[in-house]
Amino acid sequence: MEACAPAQLERVIWVPVRHHSPAAARAVRALIARHHPEAVLIEGPSEFTAFDQLDLDHRLPIAIMTWVRYVLEGRERQAHALYPLTVFSAEWQALVTARAQGAATAFIDLPWADLVAMRLGLSADADAAPPGEEDAAASLGDVEPGPDFFASLAVRVGREDASAVWDEFFEIDPIVDPDTYLTRASLLGEGVRLSSAEADEPENRAREAHMARCIASTLRTTTGPVVVVTGAFHTSGLQALLAGRGPGTPLPTPVDLPGRVDGTALVPTDYAALDARRGYLAGQPSPGFYHRVFEAGPDRDADVVPALFTEAVSALRARDVPLSPADAIAAMTTAKALAQLRGHARMWRDDLVDGITGAVVKDDLDDDHPLLQVVLTSLRGDRVGHLAAGTDVPPLVTEVRRHWDELGLPHPPTLTPTTLDLDSPHDRAVSRLLHALRILDVPAAVAPADLPSRLTSRTRIDGSERWALVWDQQVETALIHASRWGGSLEQAVTATLEYRARLGGAATLAGVLTDAVRAGLHDVSGRLGVALRDLVATSDDLGELGAVVEALVRLVYFDTWLGAVGRVDLADLTRFVHERATAVVERLSPMAEGPHLPAAVAAVRTLAETTVTLGAALGLDADAVAGALRRQTEHPPGAPAHDAEFAGALIGAGWLLSGDPGAALEARMSDPAETGRFYSGLLAVAGHLAIASPQIFTAADDALRSWDDASFLAALPDLRRALHALSGRERASLLGYLTGDDTLPSPLSVDAATLVSLARREAHVVEAVATWTGVPV
Known part of the structure; x- marks a missing residue:
């Protein structure tokens, strides 16, 4: 860029800041009041120009959300960033003071969409996966300096943490005047820049080039002073660019973003989010403390720490949490001593935390005191x-509000239960709206309980959904966040579902397909079904295929009210996935024990149950499934075999299909260590058949009588796990068979006094365990 004339640069008042710093906020306010600038330029999203919206009577903190949607590889994508504003943010005080004086104001940082385009270009140059699409807000926070810089400062101030060093130079002494502030901030920013490897990174260079162009343009159109408020890291870089001393290497070329749509919106935020450092420039821990410091002003006598400590002690006593006067005095005395040793003009937050930790917190409680x-x-x-x-x-916010009111839904401030009758067209419309909001992570309703975990043709499903509704500020905030996905509810939900569909495999996509049906997006579910078919066609993951079959069965057989039953495309897809799972079972290599095994056992159960109970309705090939299971349970002696638990699952599945557990049971009794695992798999698939055929335990009963103690103890853990899967009625049937007493035991009857006594004993045991282990139970 062309250098500015020296006379133009002399009109610039550079104010390097740390974002969310009370000292920086006070200095900005004082310097603008002193110089009466014609324009104030602020590091912030230059695409945001609706400054009249910031003049409204908001309750801070709020944030400026900037977002972009675009198409990449045929899919719509989005990326967004947040710029939080607090009362102690230098940017906020610059805005408020400048506009009160009638000065022109503008944000000058590189537009977020341009930054995303640059990141995509850089990733393409590096042949890497394109960044820029994120679930949470992107972070562009303060630059990390090199480790040697703060290590050298630690010799002087005794603190190496960046926040602590800033506090030592700027915050703890509240009477740092604006000129002293400028000197210190400029030197600190230059030191960070010289020690950091990030100054020459393309992203920072692009941002600074854009900011420099904005400053130069303002200098050409003004004659009076211009205040420039940017992060301290950027100040010297901008000065060099405007003086014509910028780097000679060209900036990378941003890529074009096909279908680019971008925008901004104001969104509420809170101090919990700032403390967690979520979002751009949210890198100030303990925002509540710094808010108090800012409100206290430049007064050494306005020490916020003692007041905060007094409030904490009162809060503990209000909760009936004991804190002895001796401990309280010890904590405050230690904090005061630390402040004096550190040369602090007043007690600081670190002094208080360290004082409590040193004087009150015991080793066994650590940070949980x-x-x-x-x-x-x-x-x-x-x-x-x-x-x-x-x-x-x-x-999007306006549309959802309108739909909500048109459907006659209440606006309760707290969660209020409601039941929908899906046989009613009105309630089906409500259900689709609530499912759409759930997909967008808008907490207007707590999701309903799902269908029973095991579905058969005999499963009884009622046509109701139970939700809990609420409409509060969190709902409004989440709706604003969700607007980055699209301008309408359908567009936003569709984009969200298609984004989720790219994050996982076939099982994830089946869940997304289910959500599309529940939200009433049948065109979307059709496209997702085609994509799911393509994934399934190449999948050899039995556990994943089983999960897909179960998800599809829920739709094509049980979701009568939401319009999935009777859809030919979904029925065809269900048969296709069922055939693929059958083919994978038929050619399985010996299955070993491991984390994949539970999903594989569940898949075998789903495959067999679906074949038996829904085969006729869905046109499933029962003979193919039976043949695949038979080939997996018949292998030559000495050949590699499946893990005992999976072998039990296979025999259980064959039992479901044929009604006969087969003769393979006795062969599993030779190794006590495998017996329990075998029955775990068997009962996980066909445990409910034990009521009609308890004789499947004869072989185990005979083996148990012959085992020695060591063999019994080896088999016991897995046997207990296997029997735990049985229902009370199934256990009773087994007990009657093994004892020869076919009279079922009477239900357990316990009087109220005994139950109260047992509950007290249980509470005592839990308390004792927590005391002795130090771990809450």
Whole structure:
């Protein structure tokens, strides 16, 4: 870029800041008031120009959300970032003070969409997977300096953490004047820049080039002072660019974003999110504490730490948590001593935390001490932002509000149960709306309980859904966040589902397909079904295929109310997946024990149960399944065999299909260590048949009588696991068969007094375990 004239640069008042710093916020406010600038330029999303929206009476913290949607490899994608604003943010104070004085204001950072395009271009150059699409907000936070820089500062201040070093130079002494602030901040920013390898990275260079162009353009159109508020890291880089001393290498070329749509919106946030450092420039821990520091102002006598500690002690006593006066005095005395040793003009948050840790917290409690937890919560703060009435919101928010009201849904401030009758067209429409909001992670309703885990033709399904509804600020906030996916509800839900569909395999895609049906997006579910078929055609993962069969059966056989039953495409897909799972079973290599085994056992159960109970309705090939199972259970002596648990599952599946467990049971009794595992697999698949055929345990009973103690103990854990899977009625049937007493035992009858006594004894045991182990139970 062309260098600015020296006379133009003399009009610039550079204000390097740390984002969310009370000292920086006070310095910005004072410097703007002193210089009465014609324009104030701020590091922030330059695509946001609706400054009249920021003039409304919002309750901070809020954030500017900037987003972009585009098409890549035939799929719509999105990326977004958040720029939080708090009362102690330098950016916020710059905006408020400048606009109060009538100065022109503008954000000058590189637009988020352009940054995404650059990242995609860089990843393509590196032949890597394209970045830029994220579930959570992207982070562009403060640059990390090299380790040697703060290590050298530690010699002077005794602190190596970046936040602690900033506090030592700027925050703890509240009477740092603006000129001293500028000197220190400029030097610190330059030191960070010189020690960091990130100064020459393309992303930072692109951002600084854009900021420099904005500054130069403003200098050409103004004659008065111009205040520039940017992160301290960027200040010297911008000065060099405007003076014509920029790097000679060209910037990378951003890629074109096909179908690019971008936008911005204001969204509420809270101090919990800031403390967790979620979102762009949210890198200030303990926001509640710094809010108090900012409100206290430049007054050494306005020491916020003692007040905070007093509040914490009062909060503990209100909860009936004991804290002795001796411990409270010891904590505060230690904190004061640490502040004096560290040369602090007033006690600081680190002094208090370290004082409590050193004087009160015991080794066995560590960071879980109630006093420390309350203090840390107070440091974080519980402030929640709120947008002012009349704030522009994205179209998605307006659409959902309208649908909600048209359906006559209430706006309860707390979760309120409601039951939908899916036989009613009105309630089906409500169900589709609630499922759509659930897909978008909008907490307007708690999702209903799903269908029973094991589905057969005899499963009884009622036509009702039970939800809990709520409409509060979190709902409105989540709707604004969700608007980045699309301008309408259908567009946003479709984009979200298609994004989720790319994250996993066939089982994930089957779940996404189910959500599409429940949200009433039949065109979307059709496209997802085609994609699922392609994935299944190449999958050899038996566990995954079993999960897909189960998900599809739920749709094509049980989801009468949501329009899936009778869909030829879904029925054809179910048969195709069933055939693929059968083919995988037929050519399975010996299955070994491992983390994959439970899913494989469940898949064998699903395959057999679906064949037996729904084969006629869905046109499934029972002979092919029976043949595949038979070939897997018949292998020559000495040949590699399946793990005992999986072998039991295969025999259980054959039992379901033929009604005969076969003669393979006795062969499994030779190794006591495998007997329990074998029955675990068998009963996991066909345990309910034990009522009609308890003789399957004869072989195990005979073996048990012949085992010595060592063999019995080896088999016992897995035998207990196997029998645990049986229902009470199934256990009773087995007990009657083994004892020769076919009279079922009477139900257990326990009077109320005994139950109370047992509950007290249980509570005592739990408390004792927690005390002795130090682990909450």
